[in-house]
């Protein structure tokens with residue numbers, strides 16, 4: 269649905285996006301993560317045909333960037349970094365204005381559908397200048413959806429919202445998931461990316477890594493099993509002569525064991541530990557947060573492909 | 574064309590809710606018409622037909638200034654307002670073309686400016702005739718009519734072009750107003766020429782003024798159009 273080859277954008281001396289290669293499938297929710305100034309907004313602007321790349325090419329919804337820009341704009345919806353609503357116009361007038369610019373068949377029906385879906389129907393005649401941040405964000409999201417775009421670009425949809433409003437917006441995004449709709453989600457919220465996205469990309473001017481959240485963790489850290497022992501015996505790891513164990517270490521009196529396939533290897537591991545006289549209290553998987561992964565990558569602690 | 578219409582309606586709907594715009598478009602012309610008629614009917618003028626003719630001629634000059642003043646507020650708001658509300662990006666994300674956007678923004682100010690000026694002029698003539706007498710209307714020669722009807726669109730276009738350029742670079746409305754007020758200068762030219770040369774309005778002067786305005790307008794619009802490219806708007810406008 270979205271393909272980019274060597275997409276690059278410079279602003280004078282600054283290279284905001286440097287040789288971005290991407291391939292995103294139809295129906296995928298793709299998370300695009302990176303620190304402030306990484307070039308996320310610039311990427312969205314290029315992919316939605318708002319600004320031209322300095323070099324490189326892209327195909328969006330089967331249309332060539334630079335050649336069919338108008339067709340691209342008709343097929344994508346963009347939730348910009350700021351909601352960008354006309355505050356002197358009502359929610360209804362805001363939506364109808366955009367619906368008509370997209371020349372959709374039944375502007376009123378579409379506006380009604382999304383106002384109802386986002387629980388803004390009762391406030392449709394209110395000026396958006398009087399709306400709360402969360403309401404504005406929902407209205408902006410409704411606007412991005414009016415013309416039923418095949419591709420939806422969301423630039424930090426929950427930034428600046430209180431936890432409740434953020435949750436609401438997140439649930440809306442969750443509900444927008446469909447086989448027909450591809451979602452490109454820029455976010456700083458790693459937890460959000462972890463929960464919503466099929467695949468994520470970590471990006472800082474260049475693409476650092478891409479993959480589904482779970483396999484990214486595994487690729488970086490492998491999988492690890494934590495064993496709590498009632499009688500931590502410092503010598504015990506030396507006697508664990510199981511072939512699948514790649515590494516063992518003690519952390520806070522718990523034994524941390526790196527292995528590749530805990531589903532089949534953990535039972536063997538536990539049997540062995542019991543044989544060695546260990547009193548096993550808990551066995552669990554060590555979860556690496558996406559945050560650790562993100563921070564490590566951004567600091568360049570790991571080189572990954 | 575459909576998108577242009579949609580944009581125009583949006584601009585006017587927003588304008589109607591903006592006090593600054595309403596002041597410039599409705600109250601200012603009314604005040605000018607009111608004071609002109611007031612001067613014609615009171616004081617020296619009422620007793621002195623010569624003074625009345627002079628005052629009448631001066632009042633006619635107002636209708637050379639109004640077309641440049643009226644669009645200021647609309648044009649400033651329609652650009653600075655979009656910037657302040659950060660609506661440019663969602664707007665540019667739609668399939669609207671750069672030309673449609675430019676025309677929409679320009680016509681949103683030019684059309685009311687021209688109409689309001691003509692209406693104010695009609696109002697002024699009507700009220701003058703009623704309160705002062707029809708004899709003054711004989712002063713209204715063909716050159717006068719030509720300048721008010723013919724030059725109005727050109728003056729408005731020039732003013733709007735200047736305001737659009739200034740507004741695209743200005744970070745707030747106040748600064749934009751101040752610089753854009755310079756756009757009323759061409760409207761002052763005839764005022765200065767007529768009063769200094771003590772000539773009566775004559776067709777040659779009007780044609781000259783029109784030619785100058787066409788050239789100035791073309792230059793201004795050329796630069797304004799160049800500023801109205803998506804890329805420029807998103808990356809250069811402050």
Ligand SMILES: Nc1ncnc2c1ncn2[C@@H]1O[C@H](COP(=O)(O)OP(=O)(O)OP(=O)(O)O)[C@@H](O)[C@H]1O
Pocket residue numbers: 279282283284302303304305306307308309310311349807808809
């Ligand atoms: N119009 C512009 N002119 C000059 N430089 C720009 C422009 N737009 C973006 N940049 C630069 O490009 C880089 C990337 O900016 P961008 O807004 O894409 O980052 P971002 O990842 O969206 O950041 P954030 O998380 O803060 O939104 C920054 O260094 C920024 O200063």
Ligand SMILES: [Mg+2]
Pocket residue numbers: 308309310349423
């Ligand atoms: Mg950004």
